Amino acid sequence: MDWDDLRIFLAVARAESLSRAGKSLRIDPATVGRRIARLETTLSARLFTKTPQGYALTEHGHRLMDPARAAETAFATAQDSLHAGTEGLTGQIRIGAPDGSANYLLPQVLTQISAENPGLEIQLVALPRVFNLSKREADMAIAVSRPETGRLTVQKLSDYQLHLAASRSYLAQNPPITCRDDLKAHRIIGYIPDMIFDKELDYLGEFGTTAPEISSNSVSVQTQLMRAGAGVGMVHDFVLPFAPELVRVLPETVALTRSFWLVRHADDAQIERLNRFAALLTQGLRRELQRLEALSLTAA
Incomplete structure (x- = not known):
C-alpha cells in the first residue's frame, strides 16, 4: 500500500470533500478522486460513500482510519529524525487560536519564533470557534477551556x-x-x-x-x-x-x-519538531502575557 494514497485518504476523511482535500494537499480534486479510486481497487473495498453533505466513511473506511493515522505519525516521526541534527525548526506548522490571542498575543510570539527558525513556515488561523484537531484543521490550537473529550493532549498555558x-x-x-x-x-x-x-x-x-x-x-x-x-x-x-x-x-x-490551554492531537506526542515548537510557543506566550498585563496596570 502506498503511503501517498493513505495521505490522500486521510485528507478526504477529514475534509469530507474532494475539493477541500485537494486544496489542503495542493493537488486538483480530479487527481484526489482517482487516487481514492485506486486505493479502493487495491483494497477491494469501498472507503467512502457520497452523501448530500459530502464524502462519508464507510465501515471499511472507518477501519482504515487508525492504521492510516499510525502511518501518518510514523512518517512524521521519520521526517523528524532526519532533521534532528539541524539547529532550527523547519517545515510547516499550523496553529489555531481565538481572535483575542491571535490578534494581541501571538503576533509578537510567532515573530520571535520565526526569526529564530528561518526554515519554519508558521500558519496562524484566527477564528472565534473550537478547532477540530482530529480533522487536522491545525497541528495545535489554543483554547479558552479545557477539552474533555477526544484523543488530545492538553497543557495549561496561563x-x-x-x-x-x-x-x-x-x-x-x-x-x-x-x-x-x-x-x-x-x-x-x-x-x-x-x-x-x-x-x-x-x-x-x-x-x-x-x-x-x-x-x-x-x-x-x-x-x-x-x-x-x-x-x-x-x-x-x-x-x-x-x-x-x-x-x-x-x-x-x-x-x-480565564485560562488559555494548548491542545494537541495525542498522536503527535512523539513528534519532536512539534514538541519543540509547543515549548517555544508556551514560553513566549507566558512571557508576552505577563509583559502586557504589567503594562495595562501602569496605564490604568
Whole structure:
C-alpha cells in the first residue's frame, strides 16, 4: 500500500470533500478522486460513500482510519529524525487560536519564533470557534477551556485577567458608574449570544448585566467598538496597552480570570519538531502575557 494514497485518504476523511482535500494537499480534486479510486481497487473495498453533505466513511473506511493515522505519525516521526541534527525548526506548522490571542498575543510570539527558525513556515488561523484537531484543521490550537473529550493532549498555558472598560470620551458623556446597578443606564458591548462558542466567553451573564445592545463574535471588533465610544464591555487586560483610549470600569468589583490551554492531537506526542515548537510557543506566550498585563496596570 502506498503511503501517498493513505495521505490522500486521510485528507478526504477529514475534509469530507474532494475539493477541500485537494486544496489542503495542493493537488486538483480530479487527481484526489482517482487516487481514492485506486486505493479502493487495491483494497477491494469501498472507503467512502457520497452523501448530500459530502464524502462519508464507510465501515471499511472507518477501519482504515487508525492504521492510516499510525502511518501518518510514523512518517512524521521519520521526517523528524532526519532533521534532528539541524539547529532550527523547519517545515510547516499550523496553529489555531481565538481572535483575542491571535490578534494581541501571538503576533509578537510567532515573530520571535520565526526569526529564530528561518526554515519554519508558521500558519496562524484566527477564528472565534473550537478547532477540530482530529480533522487536522491545525497541528495545535489554543483554547479558552479545557477539552474533555477526544484523543488530545492538553497543557495549561496561563491564566489571564479581564475587566469592564470603556473609552474616556464615553465615560465623560454618560452617567457615572459607581456600582453594578449603574450599568443598567449604559450601552453594553459583548458577544452575540447565540454565537458564543465556549461557556467561558459568557462574560456578561456571569455578573448579571443585560444583553448587549451592540454585539460581535470578534474580540477585536468589540474592542474597536469600545474605543469608538459605543459603550461598556469586557476587555482582556493584555489588550489594554493596544487601546490607550480605554480605562477600566469598576475594577475592584468586576474582574474575571480565564485560562488559555494548548491542545494537541495525542498522536503527535512523539513528534519532536512539534514538541519543540509547543515549548517555544508556551514560553513566549507566558512571557508576552505577563509583559502586557504589567503594562495595562501602569496605564490604568
